[in-house]
Every structure is written in C-alpha cells, then in structure tokens.
Amino acid sequence: MPVQHPGQAAPAPASAPDPHRFPGLARFNALPPADTEAALLACCGSRRWARRLAAHRPYPDPGALLAAAEEAGYDMPPADLAEALAAEPAPGLRETAPHSAHLALRAAHAAYESRFGHVFVICLDAYDPAEHPDQVLAGIRARLGHEPDQERVTTADEMRRLARGRIIGLISDS
Incomplete structure (x- = not known):
C-alpha cells in the first residue's frame, strides 16, 4: 500500500470503474492516432506514454484503459517523467485569492523547484476545491x-494519479 504523506491526496480507489459512466470510451477508441495521442498528452505530457496507450487501442472497458495507463506510468523512465513534468502547470490559486496567498504560493513553488528541479505536482481529486x-x-x-x-x-x-483522473474525465465526456 502506498505511503500517504501529509498534504498528499489519498490514492484513487483501485476498483473497476462502471463502464456505463464512461460514454466517451467508444469515441476515444475510434479517434485517429494523432488525435488520440494529443488527447492523452493532455493527461500526461510524456509522448512515449501517450503513444504506448494509443497503440493498444481499442480498450474493451475503462478498467483496461486505466490499468494500461497505470502500467505505462510505472514503466516510465526518468527522461519521460521529466518530459511529463515539463508539461505540467504549477498548481495555483484563483485570481480572487488574496495577494499575500499568491506570494506565499509563488515562494513555495520556487523553493520546491530550486530543490528538486521540476514543478511541484499533486493530485487533488480527493479534495473539495476550496481545500x-x-x-x-x-x-x-x-x-x-x-x-x-x-x-x-x-x-x-502523483503524476499517475493526475493522469488517471484526467483519463477518467476524457472518457466520461459524451
């Protein structure tokens, strides 16, 4: 079981998704390869990851697609992870947040990027947007x-969790 650190979102449940909640899977399976890769790159910015998932279509059900995404994520070499991280926006605040909050977050992101050399990523799917x-x-x-x-x-x-949530959003659209 993965270790959950303070401030880290809880892992997404591993149960099989209900295929009736994902009307976009058939559309996803039918997309031209270039469109599929572009859609997957919006989920995770690694070209190799996106090509790998696109090449294994059609997926019989959402669980198969999510399992393939998870496997491809675990197989992602450091260079591909770096490519995916380079495509990620830093989590931010709404424009209406106080100026001091924007400054604090900007300073925290700068400290993180200085220490680790890449953008901070976190999956917040388990949290209310206000949190x-x-x-x-x-x-x-x-x-x-x-x-x-x-x-x-x-x-x-966190990148695997983000990709999972984005894929679910991709195939949930009608």
Whole structure:
C-alpha cells in the first residue's frame, strides 16, 4: 500500500470503474492516432506514454484503459517523467485569492523547484476545491523535507494519479 504523506491526496480507489459512466470510451477508441495521442498528452505530457496507450487501442472497458495507463506510468523512465513534468502547470490559486496567498504560493513553488528541479505536482481529486490552496501549500512544505530519491517516487505517484483522473474525465465526456 502506498505511503500517504501529509498534504498528499489519498490514492484513487483501485476498483473497476462502471463502464456505463464512461460514454466517451467508444469515441476515444475510434479517434485517429494523432488525435488520440494529443488527447492523452493532455493527461500526461510524456509522448512515449501517450503513444504506448494509443497503440493498444481499442480498450474493451475503462478498467483496461486505466490499468494500461497505470502500467505505462510505472514503466516510465526518468527522461519521460521529466518530459511529463515539463508539461505540467504549477498548481495555483484563483485570481480572487488574496495577494499575500499568491506570494506565499509563488515562494513555495520556487523553493520546491530550486530543490528538486521540476514543478511541484499533486493530485487533488480527493479534495473539495476550496481545500486545494491549503493542500498545495501543505504538500509543498511536507515534500520539501524529502530526499531527492523519495521525492522522485512521490512525484511519479502523483503524476499517475493526475493522469488517471484526467483519463477518467476524457472518457466520461459524451
């Protein structure tokens, strides 16, 4: 079972998704290869990861697609993870947040990027949007204490969670 660190979102449940909740799977399976890769790159910015998933279509059900994404994520070499991280936006705040909150978050992101050399990523799917700013700040603070090897593992886990949630959104659209 994965270790959950303070400020880190709970892992997504591993149960098989209900195929009736995913009307976009048939559309996804029927997309031209270039369109499929583009859609998958929006889920995870590794070209090799996207090509791998696109090449294994059609997927018989959502669980098969999510399992393939998870496997491809675990097989992702460091260069591909770096490519995916380079495509990630840093989690931010709404424009209406206080200026001081924007400054605090910007400073936290800068400290993280200085220590680890890449953008901070965290999957916030398990949290209410109102909790996102606090979870991001808590996550950065907690993970700044990680050793680089530990943070690489945590970052890869978070990227897999982000990709899973984005794929679910992709195939949930009608």
